[in-house]
Amino acid sequence: MTKLRQLGRVLVANRGEIAVRVIRACRMAGLPAVAVYSDVDRGARHVALADAAAHVGPAPARESYLSIPRLLAAARETGCGSVHPGYGFLSESAAFARAVVDAGMIWIGPPPEAMGAMGSKISARERMKAAGVPVVPGALIGKFEEHEDFSANGREAGASAAARRVALPRPGAFGPFKEILSLGLPVVVKASAGGGGKGMRIVTSPSDLSEAIASCRREALASFGDDTVYVEKLLPTPRHIEVQIFGDMHGNVIALGERECSLQRRHQKVIEECPSSAVTPDLRARLQNAACDAARAVGYVNAGTVEFLLEPSGSFYFLEMNTRLQVEHPVTEEAFGVDLVALQLRVAAGEPLPDLPSAPSAHAIEARVYAEDPDAGFLPQAGRLLAWIEPSGPGVRVDSGVTAGQAVDIHYDPLLAKVVAVGRDREEARRRLVAALGEMVALGVATNLSWLRRLLEAAPVVRGDLHTGLVETLSPSAPPPPPDEVFEAASSVLSRAALERGGSSERGVFSSPFEGRFRMGRV
Amino acid sequence: MRLRDLRTGEEREAAGDVPPGATAVRDGDVAWVWFRGETYRLSPARSRRAAHGGEGTPSLEAPMPGRIAAVRVASGASVSKGDVLVVLEAMKMEHAVRAPKDGAVERVLVSEGQMVGLGDVLVEMA
Numbered sequence: 001m002t003k004l005r006q007l008g009r010v011l012v013a014n015r016g017e018i019a020v021r022v023i024r025a026c027r028m029a030g031l032p033a034v035a036v037y038s039d040v041d042r043g044a045r046h047v048a049l050a051d052a053a054a055h056v057g058p059a060p061a062r063e064s065y066l067s068i069p070r071l072l073a074a075a076r077e078t079g080c081g082s083v084h085p086g087y088g089f090l091s092e093s094a095a096f097a098r099a100v101v102d103a104g105m106i107w108i109g110p111p112p113e114a115m116g117a118m119g120s121k122i123s124a125r126e127r128m129k130a131a132g133v134p135v136v137p138g139a140l141i142g143k144f145e146e147h148e149d150f151s152a153n154g155r156e157a158g159a160s161a162a163a164r165r166v167a168l169p170r171p172g173a174f175g176p177f178k179e180i181l182s183l184g185l186p187v188v189v190k191a192s193a194g195g196g197g198k199g200m201r202i203v204t205s206p207s208d209l210s211e212a213i214a215s216c217r218r219e220a221l222a223s224f225g226d227d228t229v230y231v232e233k234l235l236p237t238p239r240h241i242e243v244q245i246f247g248d249m250h251g252n253v254i255a256l257g258e259r260e261c262s263l264q265r266r267h268q269k270v271i272e273e274c275p276s277s278a279v280t281p282d283l284r285a286r287l288q289n290a291a292c293d294a295a296r297a298v299g300y301v302n303a304g305t306v307e308f309l310l311e312p313s314g315s316f317y318f319l320e321m322n323t324r325l326q327v328e329h330p331v332t333e334e335a336f337g338v339d340l341v342a343l344q345l346r347v348a349a350g351e352p353l354p355d356l357p358s359a360p361s362a363h364a365i366e367a368r369v370y371a372e373d374p375d376a377g378f379l380p381q382a383g384r385l386l387a388w389i390e391p392s393g394p395g396v397r398v399d400s401g402v403t404a405g406q407a408v409d410i411h412y413d414p415l416l417a418k419v420v421a422v423g424r425d426r427e428e429a430r431r432r433l434v435a436a437l438g439e440m441v442a443l444g445v446a447t448n449l450s451w452l453r454r455l456l457e458a459a460p461v462v463r464g465d466l467h468t469g470l471v472e473t474l475s476p477s478a479p480p481p482p483p484d485e486v487f488e489a490a491s492s493v494l495s496r497a498a499l500e501r502g503g504s505s506e507r508g509v510f511s512s513p514f515e516g517r518f519r520m521g522r523v
Numbered sequence: 524m525r526l527r528d529l530r531t532g533e534e535r536e537a538a539g540d541v542p543p544g545a546t547a548v549r550d551g552d553v554a555w556v557w558f559r560g561e562t563y564r565l566s567p568a569r570s571r572r573a574a575h576g577g578e579g580t581p582s583l584e585a586p587m588p589g590r591i592a593a594v595r596v597a598s599g600a601s602v603s604k605g606d607v608l609v610v611l612e613a614m615k616m617e618h619a620v621r622a623p624k625d626g627a628v629e630r631v632l633v634s635e636g637q638m639v640g641l642g643d644v645l646v647e648m649a
Contacts, residue, residue: 198616211607218592218610219617266616375530379587380613386548386555410588410613438560443548450561482528482556482563487537489547490554490565491524495538497549 003349007106008081009034010345012050013071013096017401017417018086018327019046025341026084034078036071038064040409045401054078059411065089066225068096072103082106082348084341088413091324092119092193108348110247110302110323117298118321122192122230128318131297133290136309136317138232139179141189141213181206183233188267189213191220192228197267199223202234237467238309239278240264241316243291244332246343247300248353255288256332256340257360259305262466263455265378270452270471272328273365274335277426277464278310281359287316294321302347303329303340309468327368327418330399334364334422363429364422367437367452369400371414374451380414383407386444391436395422395429398436408445416447426464430456450479525568529553534568583620583646585639589613594635596646600628609633609645620645 009032012022019035023046026033035050040059047053054074057064064070066089075083083100085091091109094116100107109115118124125135180187189212191199199219201212217227244256260276261269279287291306305326307319329340336357347353371381388404400417408414419436423429437453455461458474527534541547546557556563592612596602602622609620609631627649633639 215610215617215619218612222592222612376586377618379618380589380616382588382613384550386550387546387557389546410590441546441557441562443546443555443557443562444550446564447562453560479530479561481531481533482565483558484535484537485542485545486528486556486558486563487526487535487565488539489541489545489556489558490526490563491537492539492541493547493549493554494526494552494565494567495524 002346003351004029004031004345006081006349007031007108007345009051009079010108011036011054011071011075011078011080011083011105012046012086013065013083014086014089014091015041015044015046015065015401015412017399017415018088018325020049020401021399022084022086022341023049025339025345028339029342029345031345034074034080036065036074038411040407040411043406045403045406052078059409061089061411062225068093068099071096072099075100075103075105080105082108084108084344085324087324087327092322094119106348108302108344110300110304114298114300115323118304118323120192120228121190121194121320122228124321125230125318127297128294131293133294133318134316136232136235136319137183138230139183140230141180177209180209180231183231186234187231188234189216189229189231191216191224191226192230193224193226194220197264197269199229200267202267203231235309235311235317237469238262238311239276239466240269240307240319240468241276241279241287241310242305242307242326243287244326244329244340245291245295245300245304245306246340246347246353246356247295247302247304248347249301249350250352252353253292253295253300254353254356255291256336256338256356258284258287259326259328259331260466261328262468263461263471264468265471269328270368270370270448271365271455271461272331273363273426273429274331275360275363278466283310283314290316290318294318303344327415328366330397330418330420331364331366334397334420335360335362337361362422362424363426364420365426365429365433365456366418366420367433367456368415369417369419369437369440369442369452370448371408371416371445372448373446374448378448380410381408381446382410382414383445385416385442387441388443389439389441390417391419391439393432393436393439395432396420396436397422416442416445427462430462454479526554526565527568529564529566583608583623583644583648585611585641585643585645586618586620587611587613588641589618589639591633591635591637591639591645592617594631594633596628596631598628598630602626602628602648611639611645622648624648 010026011034012019023033032051035047035053036056037047056070090096094112097107097112186204189201199216201216203212216229221227240261247253259274261272263271305322308316310316372378384407390398397420421429421432434456554565589611593610596608604624606622607619611618629649630647633645
């Protein structure tokens, strides 16, 4: 009845919540899943849930989750017939996709050629311009090799990309700086191989341009193994609207509506929803057509996302195409009632796309729970999760990759969980999400839980009046000062610790009950 | 026991059990408390651990654990307020540590590639 079995064992080449998500989809499809893990992920949730697991190296991603040879060896040793890359890490590496196919396995994702065409944001922009899709005005920086080659090689060999790292350019030292300044400030510096806002820098003063470019390069190299960057004009108050597309091997390309991801901090999405309150049926049709045209232009197969910036006037511009599953895919799943990862498996096995809903039947909103401190510029936090309780209830879904007792490591993305609420309309979904976040307990590592809840209660967010700069302009109410109960609870756990020590208060009265408490810098 | 709330800096004398509805755990000298949807961190008031973001002291300490991605100044350099002194990298994100005021750099205590912990001193200014 199904071609699915051709996929065999599925190597899930990722970690955290997305590895858990893919492993679940494999289990539901009746396919065995193999997890991979680095030294620090031995006890991780995704490893526990898989049918088998393979060690792929030390904590730094470049030597484990970003190492194509080690991942291929893991797939071989565990007898896998296919590879799902998740998002992040090597999910947009055409070189990895090609290596998987060359090794005789099925790549659960788009064809390497389509990934190559869209993988360099610079060449994607040029292709869209040629296809008549409007793009944001921009400029390249410096002199580079052919972009597509650069990006493919760069990802394959981080070390050689590092060796090619160019010296810091000085303003006026060469042409592109003039070109950039002629766009008119502010501009935004982006990584060509980028995604997820990694490396992005907004520049408002010419004197900051050099540092922004250098910093973007370093972050791009660390995240993607490729330090090619480009510059775009910063639109004042756009919405971030993206279209979920899906192609199969039989020439079908369909769109599953849009997601709005305008609520961002540090240029990274924190709240996403489907559908967008700004998109009318007519605009949706035009966005979906543009997205499907973009996908067809590169022979796209499997799940992908075409991102646009939408101006208040209703004009939209192509931003980039992500040739993979998105972090925020659950809002589309909940609003449309589809399982996108299950579809990925079927399409990769050669099945045609089934009949899918043409419009959302509910409203879904997702909040990303990060290990970060909103009081300290959203800086990533590390430590051990001493308590972790996930919310539930009607219309509440949690995709998480952690459990109580687990260490949150500096080497990886600080996303702990995604809480998704679905309702008949936007307001019902929003209320359910606020309630769910209020139930969630995460102790031991600072998180943005309280901040997310207050953001969801801010008046423009309640109204759905969003733009990508909104979060910076809001000053959400401060969390309440601690009531008496909190001081009592704290005194109880702290004094109990003193008692257990039998009054030997000279040293270590307040030492941790957890042996080998996680300390950064000594890992 | 005299306790200090690490976010607000508020101090209070307190004793008792964990009250109904609260969840509390201890990590070293820090108590983490969840109560009615909010999370709090408290420490004994005389703890050496500084209140988070308190006092307005010019912080040239690492604001997060991570790796030193770049050192932009040398000992003895004079800097202006806002100049980038050190770039810290963790979880694939960069954070620039900037000069809190005009002045001279007395000592640079870190080098590129080094791992640092939260609160480690990076640069001393005169």
